[in-house]
Amino acid sequence: MAEFSVHILGCGSALPTTYHHPSSQVINLRDKLYMIDCGEGVQHQFRIEKLCFGRLVHIFISHLHGDHCFGLPGLISTLGMLGRTGTLHVHGPEGIERFLAPILDQFCQRMPYEVEIHTINASRHALIHEDKSVKVYSIPLSHRIPTAGYLFEEKCRVRHLNRAAAEFYQIPLSEYPMIIEGFDYTTDDGRIIPNRQLTIPGTLPRRYAYCSDTEFLPAIIPIIQGVDLLYHEATFMDSEKTRAKETCHSTAKEAAEIARRAEVKRLVIGHYSGRYRDSKGLLEEAKTVFEATIAANEGMRIDV
Amino acid sequence: MAEFSVHILGCGSALPTTYHHPSSQVINLRDKLYMIDCGEGVQHQFRIEKLCFGRLVHIFISHLHGDHCFGLPGLISTLGMLGRTGTLHVHGPEGIERFLAPILDQFCQRMPYEVEIHTINASRHALIHEDKSVKVYSIPLSHRIPTAGYLFEEKCRVRHLNRAAAEFYQIPLSEYPMIIEGFDYTTDDGRIIPNRQLTIPGTLPRRYAYCSDTEFLPAIIPIIQGVDLLYHEATFMDSEKTRAKETCHSTAKEAAEIARRAEVKRLVIGHYSGRYRDSKGLLEEAKTVFEATIAANEGMRIDV
Structure with a gap:
């Protein structure tokens, strides 16, 4: 079967820690790379993970909080220095252009390639990108600012010769x-x-859903129903439920509850609060509700 | 004697590598921290080095290339999340305001502290900051865009009781x-x-000079004459002299030549090109001209 995997570059949250990097992951689909979120230091992580800068074609930003997008200026500049010529597409909610345009203007005047910015409507579930390998849909999430999750659906032939x-x-x-x-x-x-x-008969198309950052939001269940892999934020443990509500984040239990109700095949939790030195407690909590849970970690590669 | 040390957070150059971080260092002077340059990932390095965010008072940016300033948005946001109240001063050449103002406006609206941006004239040698511990002077450098080095002179009592x-x-x-x-x-x-x-009689004031990025520039010698410690970029080896000239950088030999002629006490080289897996060759080359040379490395702390 063609490659379809998720490579975790960062699964920490806003405050820096020595044990996690801010949000970013790379979807490898038939050797094209699609990035979701781009926290500070991503280009360094990219190098550590021996990913190929040249294969990166699209970046999808969930929301305009720094821990999800402050790696963009450095990554975009580096691609220019490496001599990229193909257009890079950056998708994100309202505000993405306001963030990137002045930086491109000040730092990237003589780059050999174009950056095309696509502002998406984070409040709608819609097809936002399609190429010969994949369809990408937005998933409206509920956070403190406009935030979208992303659903990746590979394109399969319905029947083979x-x-x-x-x-x-x-x-x-x-x-x-x-x-x-x-x-x-x-x-x-x-x-x-x-x-x-x-x-x-062909194989069924595999699907991967990324949902971060969001409060507990059962409204996403029909969209992610039965996906092969769901990444859902689990910033807090159940004991910090009040803090989770206040900051529009989810607990590990809530992430698992979404996975259970949506009957997904496997769940990956991430976006851990800096207060947790390791993800053991979060994973155990999630597993009480949904057994097929994995705890994300930098460098992890998960086949969809 | 009061603490006066330089803590290297990053001594690589523009392209990301797995063995160095982009430019940043922290001067610890009587327990206040002054940062010079702020490449991407600095806040993570700050945590790894167990430095105290609360003691950071001033940041001096040498020039507006991404590998010297793309860590600012993340660091500034983090200081806000940590509840900082004291003003943070960011000094840098023309362009610093154009870079930071839109980011502060979009990402840092409700921060509990102020960021004061000070645009310096990078073409002049002038006193740009003074407090009860230190005087900081700009050093005009020659790079592809306006660039300033910084000279830190501790304030000493001329005589003690x-x-x-x-x-x-x-x-x-x-x-x-x-x-x-x-x-x-x-x-x-x-x-x-x-x-x-x-x-x-009191002790003589100790002095530290930071010169990066710059081409070989003997004009700085009178300014840095006899300093206790000189950080000078050594992006290339002598064999890449032509490339150094083209990109307005220095070779290890040239850095050492500046140190020798300025009769500094010790030289630290850094800002290594990604082509060098380690700094051994650069160090050896510099030492042929100036023996008292150290090769910077992440995590290194050097007493001035």
């Missing part, structure tokens, strides 16, 4: 694309071979 | 400050005790 059948009917190679597209084949003597006989 | 003598003449404690200031003392019966009898 049954090569043996195609050869049996002596179908020319030039007709294969039409068959994969779902068309029947008509032989020279006018006989129709139904598409079903020439193809086999 | 000779307590034994003061007690011998039964001088009241309330008169001590005047004597330290240099005044003679007149006894009740009108006898004048010369200041020289009541004081002993």
Whole structure:
């Protein structure tokens, strides 16, 4: 199966600690890299993880808090110094242009490539990007400022070519694309071979959902229903539930509750408050509600 | 003697590597912290080095290239989240306000403290800051954009009180400050005790000079003449002299040549190009010209 993985570059929260980096992760989908969030120090993490700067095509910012976007100026400048020529697309809620435009203007005047800024409407669930490998949808979240999660859905062929059948009917190679597209084949003597006989069922498209930062928000459940992997913030433990509410964050228990109700396959928790030296307690708490939970850590790579 | 040390947080150059961080260092002078340059990830380095955010009072930016200032937004935000109330002063060449003002406006609206931006004239050698511990002077450097080095001169009392003598003449404690200031003392019966009898010579003020980024620039020699410690960039080795010239940087040999001619006590080299996996070659090269050379490294603390 084609590569579809999530690489954690940072899973801490706003205050710096010595044990985590601010939010960022990279989706590797058929060797193209899509970044979600870009906290300070991302370019350094990128290097440590031996990811290839040249393969990065899109960056999706969840919201304009510094721990989710202050790595952008450095990363964008570095890509320029490395001689990038292909356009980089940066998507984010209202405010992304106001943040980036003056920096591009002051620091990136003579870069050999373009940065295209796409302002998304964080209050709508909508398709915001599509290429031949993936569809990316926004997920409206509830935080202190406009915030969007992102749903990645790989594009799969609904059915694959049954090569043996195609050869049996002596179908020319030039007709294969039409068959994969779902068309029947008509032989020279006018006989129709139904598409079903020439193809086999394809795999279901895999889906990955990123939900950070947000308070407990059951409204997202229909959007993320049954995803293969859900990253959900778990900033606090249940004992800090009041603090979580005040700051529009979730507890580990709440993250797991969303995963359980949405019947996702696996849950990854992250965006840990600096008060927790390790994620053990958060993970244990989440597992009491949803067993298939993983605790994110820098350098972790998870197959979707 | 009062503390006066330099703590290296980053001594790499523009492109990220896994072995160095971008430019930043902290001067610890009588327990106040003064930062010079603030590359991306500084707040994380600050935590790793167990430095106290609350003691940071002034930040001096040499020039507006990202590897010298992209850590400011994160650091400034963090100080706000930590509840700082005292004003933070940020000094830098023309462009510092254009960089910081929009970020303060977008991200730091409700911070409990003020950031005061001081635009300095990078083409002049001038006193730009003075408090009871230190005088800080700008050093005009020659780089691709306006760039200033910084000279830190601790304030020392010219003479110290000779307590034994003061007690011998039964001088009241309330008169001590005047004597330290240099005044003679007149006894009740009108006898004048010369200041020289009541004081002993003070130590010479220690001086630290930071010169990065710059091409080879002998014009700085009169300004840094005889300093106790000189940090001078040594981005390249002599074999890359042409590249150094093109990019307005110095070689290790040139840094050492400046140190030798300025008769400084010790030289620290840094701002290494990412092409050098370690600083051994750069250090060896510098030492052929100026023996008392140290190669900077993250986490290093050097007494001035």
